Every structure is written in C-alpha cells, then in structure tokens.
Amino acid sequence: MHNTTCASAIARELYGEDWEDNFLELNASDERGIDVVRDRIKSFARTSFGGVDHRIIFLDEADALCVPPGTEVVTGYPSSPEVKPIEEVSEDGEPIPSVDFETNEVQSDKGKLVDSGVADFFELELDDGRTMLASLGHPFFVVGDDGRLVEKELRELSPGDEIADFGDEIGVSRCDTCGDWTAGRFCSVDCKNEGHSREMQGESNPMYGTEWSDERREKIVETLSDGRLAGENNPNYGGEFHGVSVWEMDEEAIDRFREKISKRRSGTPWEEWVVDANPEAVKEQIGRSSAEWWDDLYDDRKAELVEKATENCDYPVCDITGDNNPMRNPEVAQKVSEALMGHEPTGGNTRYSEELSHLVRSGWEYEVAKALQDAGVEYEYEPEFELSDSVFHPDFLIDDIVIEVKGVAKLWGQTEKVEEFLETYGDDYRFIVVGDGELPHHEHYTRDEFEPALVSDGGLQPVQTATVRNIEYSHRGKAYNITMKGTPNFMLANGILTHNTSDAQSALRRTMEQFSNNVRFILSCNYSSRIIDPIQSRCAVFRFSPLSDEAVAEEMRHIADAEGIELTEGGVDALVYAADGDMRKAINALQAASVTGEVVDEEAVYALTSTARPEAVHEMVEQALDGDFTAARSTLDRLLTEEGIAGGDVIDQLHRGVWEFDLDDEAAVRLLDRIGETEYRITRGASERVQLEAMLASLALED
Known part of the structure; x- marks a missing residue:
C-alpha cells in the first residue's frame, strides 16, 4: 500500500x-x-x-530535491560573482548570492554543499537553448500574479511555462571564446588571450591595411632612443630572449628589473622599498625624490611636461608654483582661511559627478551611490545632523537608514562624532558602515558585501523569465544540493533561480x-x-522492505476479480516481476494494461512497464559470456531502442537476475563486478549505451 x-x-x-x-x-x-x-x-x-x-x-x-555533479552554480558576492561546479562548493560554507523574496533583488548570502545521495535526473530545455538537469522534485520559480516568486517543482512544469531568470541581474553570460558559463566575457586567462587574439585579426586590427611609413618608423626610433632600452637596459640584452613582458622573464631578469626600477624611483633596493618598507617613510622618500627630479629639470622640459599634462583639460590652467602661488599673499591667505572656517576638510578625490548629479569624495563612495541609483533607491547625499558642538555629515540618508562609506576610520578622526551620533540619533536611525568595521555601527558590510537590496524599501522588482521548451529523462546519478543560510534559493550558472530544502x-x-x-x-x-x-534525532526510524512476490500476486488476482479483468498467469508473473515488491507499481501497471485490451497478459505488461523480459536479459548475458559480443550488442540494442528500456533499468534487472541465471560462482562474481562498475560510471554522468556495451565487451573478452 x-x-x-x-x-x-x-x-x-x-x-x-x-x-x-x-x-x-x-x-x-x-x-x-x-x-x-x-x-x-x-x-x-x-x-x-x-x-x-x-x-x-x-x-x-x-x-526529493537535488541536481547532479557538474551542474555549475553562481558563487561569490553579487558584485563579483564566480561560476563553479556544484560539487566544488565548500562543505564549510562560502558566499553565494540569493534572491530576496520580499524585493526580488539579488542579495549577498552564504551556503554550503549537501550530499543528496543518488537520484533520477531530467533535462529541462528552454526556448533559448539553455539546459539544466534536476530531479523531478526539485523546485524552480515562476512569477505569481502579484509579482512574487512562487516555487514550482520540475514535475509540475510543462512546455510553455515561464521560470525566473536572473542571468542579467547577476551578470553571467557565455564565454566569448569557449561558450562556457562565466561571470564576465571570458572564463579563463587562456580564453581571454585567445579571444583578444581573435579580435585583433583582419579588419578588427586597428593597424589593418596600414603601411609603416618612414615618419612612423622615425617617431618610434626617436622615442626608443632616449636610452631606456640601450645596452644592458634592454631586457633581451645579450641575445637571450627573456619574454615580451618583464614579469614573464626568468627570475634573474625580474630581479635585475626590480633593482633598476627601485633605484630610479626611490634610490633603495626592492626588498627595502616594497617588501619590508614602512609605507609612510616610502611616501616621504618618493616625494623627496620626485621633488629632486623636478628641480633638476630644465625650464623648457618642465613647460613641456606641464603642457602635456594639461592639454586635455577643459578648464584654465595657471602656474601657481613659486612666487606665482596666490597663497603667498598674506591678504589672500587670510581671506581663504576665513572662508573655510567651520567646513570639514575634504580629500583630494572630491569631484562633481555629472552622472550622479552631486559631489563624491572617493571612488568607493561613487560605487555605492551608483549602485543605489541603478537600483532605484532614492537617497539624500551628505545630510546634516546637529551634534553638541559640531555637525555630522554622513554619506547617504535613505528614510531611517544612514550609510557611511569609510576606508580607514582612524585616518579621518570621526569615531567620536559617530559615537555621539549613535547616542543622540541611534534609536531613530539604522547606522550602516560600509568599509572599516572599527567605526561604531549597527550593521557593517565590506565593500564586496554591500548591495542596494540591504537598504531598499521592500518594493518588488520585476523578474525576467525564460520559457520551458521540453522536459525529458536524462539519467540516474550522484546528487548534490546547497543549503543556504539566509534565503532558500541559489542561482545556476545560466541565471535560472532554483531552490533548496535544508532551510x-x-x-x-x-x-x-x-x-x-x-x-x-x-x-x-x-x-x-x-x-x-x-x-x-527526534524521530523513530521505521524501514520498510519490499513486499513478497506472493503478496503482490495475491493482491493482483484479488483486484482483477473485483474489477472483472481477465488476468492470465503469465500476466501475474510479469506484474510481480515488474513491480519488484512495489505494490503501487503493480496496481498502476495492471490498471494501464487493462485499458489497452480485454486480456492482461505478459506481452501487455512488459510493453506498458518498459520492462525487459528476464529471458531477454539472460540471453544477452549468456551471449557475452560465450564470447559472442556482436549478438549480445544486438540484443542490448533491441532492448534500448525497440522496447524503449532505460539503461538504468537494464542495470537493475541485470543485478536482480544474477543469481537467477544458470551461472557458476566465478561467472556470477565477474558479472556483479562489471555491473557495479558500469552502474557507478552511469551515475557519474557517462553514456548509458557506451557503458553497457563496454560491460558486455569486458564479459566477452574474459577467458
């Protein structure tokens, strides 16, 4: 039952x-x-x-939820996603993006690998050609009438259904070179190199069709004749080609390059300047060396460098060096000092962004602002909060959320201000720090972790969908899943959103x-x-064994009598064999066979259940053991193509019938060994036909 x-x-x-x-x-x-x-x-x-x-x-x-090994999934942070096979996901957990069910936005999350045993897998094909493998009970997501994501298992999907697709949001695409899924244009350095090489071929090469003129040659020779590559300064000096890039050369050449560049820039060896250096001391030394270098230049060379540095500026450039500096005038300096009194000092990266329509004080601050605007999150830039004896200007205000983007808190000396802000306004505002966790905060995120979804107002974002074209059986094999810490979903490498159950x-x-x-x-x-x-640990475990053949046969006769079905003894034996102890399978087979004809016999049962006759399987094995591989392969081909039996079912029937065949112990052990190896290879994703033929070949070759 x-x-x-x-x-x-x-x-x-x-x-x-x-x-x-x-x-x-x-x-x-x-x-x-x-x-x-x-x-x-x-x-x-x-x-x-x-x-x-x-x-x-x-x-x-x-x-019943899982996907097979080799299924590529999206890992990492939403801002820097990665693609890897599911079996390479850490069992201890790692960053994996998910989708917030309240907003439909991609968010940072964490997940870890779960071994799900073995399962039957079906291939789901989309209209655009993308495919994925999953068990029938594995849920994907459709978009409900209210715009929310609704789980729908693979068994419930049909051609024409549309499932959630977050490929554009997470930024995955096919590699331009090999076609594998990746987070970017190329999936590897080799593909990147090959792709760039292709782009520079033929008319795509900017030099295509250009002849080297004497003027061009003279210009290149003049540029390279200033001594930078003369004599021993040439990395290929001495006739040995070390490589097109200094970092691709041998260690000796790289060391020579390091020493030369170090002495030119700071006058100190590489180890002292870079590896063991004090950053502040190096900055001071570089500044001093740069000042000495500038002082040693002739005025004409200085003018040439200034002109080159400012030739693309769209604003007037004035010489304010030396006596030309207006701040040397005491009256001007006094006026500037009075004008700046009470204003917070700003860094050298402060600039106006036309794209954002407000100032930004760092590239990091620009990234956060751009992400918020792209996500449609409205904010106030640098709002003003009154403190006891000063004013605090955090970076962003979103309703009751305050965001401060800070690299190194101690460098800017705002810790005391933030402490006072939290004491004064902490009950009314949620204070988020993006960057240095040493700054007091309610919530903290690193540069990679912060996403607009963390501060959005909860509105549902529209979800793109992909249309299902076809679903068909693939194979039986090893299964994995991912258990998520936050929201129970993760993305396949092709952008399709899927679900997990451990949560x-x-x-x-x-x-x-x-x-x-x-x-x-x-x-x-x-x-x-x-x-x-x-x-x-909270359950009592009851394990149920398959029903006996006698119990199944008795129930089949009882149902046939009650329903007026003419059931032959051969039909009973076939039902018992096909059910293999599963009463539901036997009842379903009897019901299906009774609809197709007046009499339920073994022919009808084997045809409807896609089960091979035991004698056919036995014949195939005997042919292989007798060394007649051609005949055994022909029998296998008939079972797979004409009778439509799945390779996994052939393996199951072989295993069931080993001790029913008239084989001596040695032959039975050999057959079991080959069956086990073949079953393992098929579960790992190998071709069923190839592996079954290989098994028959190995049996035929045995002495």
Whole structure:
C-alpha cells in the first residue's frame, strides 16, 4: 500500500469522521520551502478540533530535491560573482548570492554543499537553448500574479511555462571564446588571450591595411632612443630572449628589473622599498625624490611636461608654483582661511559627478551611490545632523537608514562624532558602515558585501523569465544540493533561480520542538540520510522492505476479480516481476494494461512497464559470456531502442537476475563486478549505451 494511503488510513482509524480536521498531508506536488513550514504547518499546529490529544502532520518525499555533479552554480558576492561546479562548493560554507523574496533583488548570502545521495535526473530545455538537469522534485520559480516568486517543482512544469531568470541581474553570460558559463566575457586567462587574439585579426586590427611609413618608423626610433632600452637596459640584452613582458622573464631578469626600477624611483633596493618598507617613510622618500627630479629639470622640459599634462583639460590652467602661488599673499591667505572656517576638510578625490548629479569624495563612495541609483533607491547625499558642538555629515540618508562609506576610520578622526551620533540619533536611525568595521555601527558590510537590496524599501522588482521548451529523462546519478543560510534559493550558472530544502527542514525542526505537546510528525522519504540530523534525532526510524512476490500476486488476482479483468498467469508473473515488491507499481501497471485490451497478459505488461523480459536479459548475458559480443550488442540494442528500456533499468534487472541465471560462482562474481562498475560510471554522468556495451565487451573478452 502506498505510504500516503497508509497514513490516511491510520488517521481515519484514530480520528474517525473528523480525521481530515486533525490530519495534514503535504506531498511532493505541494509548494516547498520555509514559507510552507511557517504558514501551513504552524497554522495547522496552532489550531485544535474535537479535543484530541495529538494531531498528525504527514510530510511525503521530503528528500526529493537535488541536481547532479557538474551542474555549475553562481558563487561569490553579487558584485563579483564566480561560476563553479556544484560539487566544488565548500562543505564549510562560502558566499553565494540569493534572491530576496520580499524585493526580488539579488542579495549577498552564504551556503554550503549537501550530499543528496543518488537520484533520477531530467533535462529541462528552454526556448533559448539553455539546459539544466534536476530531479523531478526539485523546485524552480515562476512569477505569481502579484509579482512574487512562487516555487514550482520540475514535475509540475510543462512546455510553455515561464521560470525566473536572473542571468542579467547577476551578470553571467557565455564565454566569448569557449561558450562556457562565466561571470564576465571570458572564463579563463587562456580564453581571454585567445579571444583578444581573435579580435585583433583582419579588419578588427586597428593597424589593418596600414603601411609603416618612414615618419612612423622615425617617431618610434626617436622615442626608443632616449636610452631606456640601450645596452644592458634592454631586457633581451645579450641575445637571450627573456619574454615580451618583464614579469614573464626568468627570475634573474625580474630581479635585475626590480633593482633598476627601485633605484630610479626611490634610490633603495626592492626588498627595502616594497617588501619590508614602512609605507609612510616610502611616501616621504618618493616625494623627496620626485621633488629632486623636478628641480633638476630644465625650464623648457618642465613647460613641456606641464603642457602635456594639461592639454586635455577643459578648464584654465595657471602656474601657481613659486612666487606665482596666490597663497603667498598674506591678504589672500587670510581671506581663504576665513572662508573655510567651520567646513570639514575634504580629500583630494572630491569631484562633481555629472552622472550622479552631486559631489563624491572617493571612488568607493561613487560605487555605492551608483549602485543605489541603478537600483532605484532614492537617497539624500551628505545630510546634516546637529551634534553638541559640531555637525555630522554622513554619506547617504535613505528614510531611517544612514550609510557611511569609510576606508580607514582612524585616518579621518570621526569615531567620536559617530559615537555621539549613535547616542543622540541611534534609536531613530539604522547606522550602516560600509568599509572599516572599527567605526561604531549597527550593521557593517565590506565593500564586496554591500548591495542596494540591504537598504531598499521592500518594493518588488520585476523578474525576467525564460520559457520551458521540453522536459525529458536524462539519467540516474550522484546528487548534490546547497543549503543556504539566509534565503532558500541559489542561482545556476545560466541565471535560472532554483531552490533548496535544508532551510525548510531547519524551520521544521523548530516547529516540531514548539508544538511537541499537541502534534506528531510523520516524514516519508526514500533516503533518510537526506533528512538533517537534528530531525532524525527526534524521530523513530521505521524501514520498510519490499513486499513478497506472493503478496503482490495475491493482491493482483484479488483486484482483477473485483474489477472483472481477465488476468492470465503469465500476466501475474510479469506484474510481480515488474513491480519488484512495489505494490503501487503493480496496481498502476495492471490498471494501464487493462485499458489497452480485454486480456492482461505478459506481452501487455512488459510493453506498458518498459520492462525487459528476464529471458531477454539472460540471453544477452549468456551471449557475452560465450564470447559472442556482436549478438549480445544486438540484443542490448533491441532492448534500448525497440522496447524503449532505460539503461538504468537494464542495470537493475541485470543485478536482480544474477543469481537467477544458470551461472557458476566465478561467472556470477565477474558479472556483479562489471555491473557495479558500469552502474557507478552511469551515475557519474557517462553514456548509458557506451557503458553497457563496454560491460558486455569486458564479459566477452574474459577467458
């Protein structure tokens, strides 16, 4: 009897006519996730009817979500995503972006790898040619009428359905060179080099069709004849080619280059200047060396350098060196000092951004402002907050959220101001620091972690979708999943959003503890190892073995008599063999066979269940063991193509029939060894036909 039917029968026995009021069943076709656990299960657990001591919640197929190895997923931070196979995700956890269900925006999150055992995988193909593999119970997301993301399992999807696609938002695309999924134009340095080489071929080369004139040659010779590459200064001096880039040369050449550049720039060796250097001392020395270099230049050379540095400026350039500096005039200096009194000092990176329509004081500040504007988040730049004896101007104000972008807090001396701000306004505003965590704060994010979704107003962003073209069976193999710390979803490398269940199980565990006095939970699964340990430790585990052949045969005869179905003994044997102890499978096969004809015999059963006759499998093995590979391959081809039997089913039937074949112990052991190896290779994603033929070939070659 099917497990759900069995659970329903128990509920009827316990509660009588009121069983539906005290029994909640969630099966594999229900939406899964934290929302279900929080809403449906908690709502059911809180209510009570009829004064019963305990109510029952039955969760069926709680372990049916996974994807195969080799499935590429998006990891890293949203601002700097990476692409890697799912099996390479850390078991200890790493940054993985997810989508906030409240805003539909990509956010920073963390996740870790979960081993999900073995599963049957189906290929889902989209209209644009993208494909992905997942188990039937694995949910994707569709967009509801209210714009919110709704889970929908693969088994529920059909051609024409549209699933959520965040490829553009996360920034993944095909590599320009090899076509693999990547976060950028190229997936590797080799592809980047090859791609750039292609771009410079033919008419794409800016020098295409250009002849080297005497003027061009003279200009290059003149530029290179200033001594920079003369004699030993030439990295290829001595006739040995060290490489086109100094960093690609041998260590000796690189060391010589380091020493020369160090002496030219600061007068000190590389180790002292770079490796073991004091930053402040190096800055001072570089400044002194630069000043000495400038003083040693002739006036004509200085004028030439100034003209070259300012030739692209769109504002007047004046010489304010020496006596030309207006600040040397005491009256001017006094006026400037009075004008600046009370103003905060600004850094040298302060500039007006036409794109943002306000000042920015650093490139980092620009990044945050640009991200907020691109996300449609409105803000006030540098709002004013009155303190006891000064004014505090944080970078951004978004409703009741204050954001301060700060690299090194101590350098700017604002710690005391921030402390006073939090003491004065901390109850009214949420203070976020992006950068230096030493600055007092309510929330802190690094440069890579900060995303506009962290401060958005909760409005739903529109979601792009991709249309399903086709779904078909692929193979049976190893399975993995990712458990997320925050929101239970992650993105495949092609941008499609998918779901995980461990978070829902964690929420379920808390619910089980909360309502242990009045609710009992029943979890049904194929692989108990996929249920998290905290739940398993709270359960009594019952393992059910397959039904006996006699029990299945008896029930088939009983149903046939009750329904008026003419069932032959050969048909009974075929149903028993195809069911392999699964009563539901036997009943479904009997029902399907009864519709196709008046008599249910073995021909009808084997045809409808895509099951090979035991004698056909036996014949194939005997042919291989006798050394007749051609005949064995022909039998295999008939089973796969004409009878439509899946390679995994052939393996299962081979394994079931080993000891039923008339084989001596040595031949049976050899066959089991080959079956095990073939099954492993198929589960790892290898071709079923190739591996089955290889197995037959190995049997045929044995002495």
